[in-house]
Amino acid sequence: MLDYQSLLLAAALSGICLSVTMLVIWSAMRQSHYFLTASVGLIVIAAHVIAFWRYTNDPQPWIGALLMALLPSGFALVLVAAGQFYGHIDIARRVLAVVAASVLSTTFLMMVGLDGVAFMVEYAFATVLLIWVGWVFWQAREEFPALITLMTVLFAICAMSFALCGLVLLLNGSWVLGKAPDNWAERVNIIVSVACLTALGALPMTMHNLRVAARHRNEALTDPLTGLQNRRALVDSYPDKAFGEELAVVMFDLDHFKSTNDAYGHSAGDEVLKRFADVMRMHLRAGDSAFRLGGEEFALVIARVEGNYVEAAARNILADFAGQDIHTQVGVLRCTVSAGVAFGSMKKATLSEMLTRADRALYQAKRAGRNRVVVDGWITEPTRRPALRA
Template identity: 40%
Template sequence: MTPDYNTLLLAIALSGFCLSATLFASWLSSRVERFLLSWSIGIGCIVPAVAVYSIYFSNPDFRIGCLAFMLQFLGFAFIYGAAYRFRTGKSARRRIVLLFTVSTFVSVPWLVVGYDGIGFIMLNVMIAGALVATAREYWRGRAEAPRPLTGMVVLYLLTAFSFVLCAAALIHGRQWVLGRAPDNWAENLNLVVAIVGITGIGAMSLALNQWRVAGNHQRAANTDALTGLLNRRALFERHGDEAIGPHRAAIAFDLDNFKSVNDRYGHAAGDVVLKVFADILGEVCGAAASVARLGGEEFVVVLDRTLPDRAQHVAERVRADFAAKLIPIGRRSISCTVSAGIAFGGEHCTSFDSLLSNADKALYTSKRNGRNRVSLAA
């Protein structure tokens, strides 16, 4: 027995309500991933939109139709906003308002003036466009989780295509004035695709959230909370078991007289100094290097495929940039210096522990020779 149109609408409403509640509960548990809240609001708007549209299907009053249109536009605008926020981490408020306003402006007036067929064509076109834009956002951010995001993109595009078919069916039949809700093969197909799409996208969205939560926990375990650099654990996980050859270098840094900064200006000021130094390390060393804070005022940079002149240049630039930096502390500015030691792996390969030990020895040579300098291990 084939389900009728109202049964399919009811299925969409129920699945949408359950998904909206699940997404909202997922967001409520941590209140971190705001894209889940936007997604929940979007689906939450689709549910009453379906209810209002079912009333319009039985009682085709243009005022009911206008309300159904606007609720759908609002829902799909929030769904797009969720995708934008997922990819960028930025608020999509303006984009949501713009998409809702444009969609309403190009569709609803046709219902008011009696050309409801054109209104439904524009409804389907605008929703398809919103879904394509949503798919594009997830496609651009697919590097974070390629498989679930690619699956979501496919489902969004299939759903968008079903709305395009609805518009095409009305255009092909030259149905500019209907006097009722559209009822054809494309509409029935669209409802089936929407049910599958809501279920599939919802499941993938929840899986994606868990993926991101797990990734955040992994990053937190491997990141120094103050500076955002690698911590000691992450550094040794990355290099601890490697055999270090002659073209890999470690540069050990230690801030000079850092204890006096804490004693004189307070630990908050010391934290500012550490963050400034970490920023300089990131700017000078780039993404190719492994940059870590070992603890306190001790930092290490590991350079791959490098020569002594290059390592010396990096260490000297970090030292000089930090010495020249005026660091605002309250109403005053202070300057600090740093000492560094450079060590390379051996011809017959050196353990990572030995490499760091040699870099430390070179560092303390710099300390003994007056600080604010760079030394190369013998």
């Protein structure tokens, strides 16, 4: 019911506007190559629509060959952009082979007068490329399940509309047209393409913004030196009244760390901090969390208190760290660490209460000679690695 020329104009303007939008986004974030590649791809698709409009008025074979080369090229660039979005940079060479096959076959068919067959082949390649784009996004659906599912469905719908165009020509036996195809399937295809491509431009922008926001949040909650979570992450993870009997907190403080910095230099001190963080990671179970609170202070949240596991884990961390050889310009350095343990309660202690109790126990470990663990006032010495029972 809509004027065919108006539909073509709407498709061209939609592609151009979306391309300009992506180009502006890329100019502000030059590292996001996806937006540049997608922008060029959309311009090529818009050029295909303009060439198609020209062909409807002047069905010259060279114009037909041009428009058939532009469509798979535009979709191929969108496919490459999808690969860039997820780091699949090797996809370009495979796409180039598909585009070359499409362009060569449609150009040959157009020049020998089988323009109807050429349109069928063009629509077949467009369908394949669109399904391929949807598959690239679908493989990464764990990142944004709802958005990527919607995007995949839209690509599938758009691919089906191109397949439908080719199917109508095939069923009608339109091997030779002598003009641009104009039927109900073509009009449905233009409407679907305008709607889908607009949405498919907006959804990656949304995913990119969500990804940037998640990265910024992760950076805000991560200690840049050790890669452990920081104090802010600890506070965010455990709201008030969070620590029941099944949880425990172990606080660690590196012994004589200031003297280490003074004697060996701050770069050696940084290496000591990173080495201790690595030792903590080695002893993490599923559900446990390690944090750097600041300076030389660290914390370990034990998710399941079972038997003597908490004390044994703390002592093993102390023993493993004490056995680390840290090579510096001055010589080999060995360090120790002290630990204080606090257990949760039936009344569900707050994070502040747990840290205060663990810090008090840690202070007792320091006063008792360092390189040891204090658990509820009982002082132990890490003379050997105890067996874990959990």
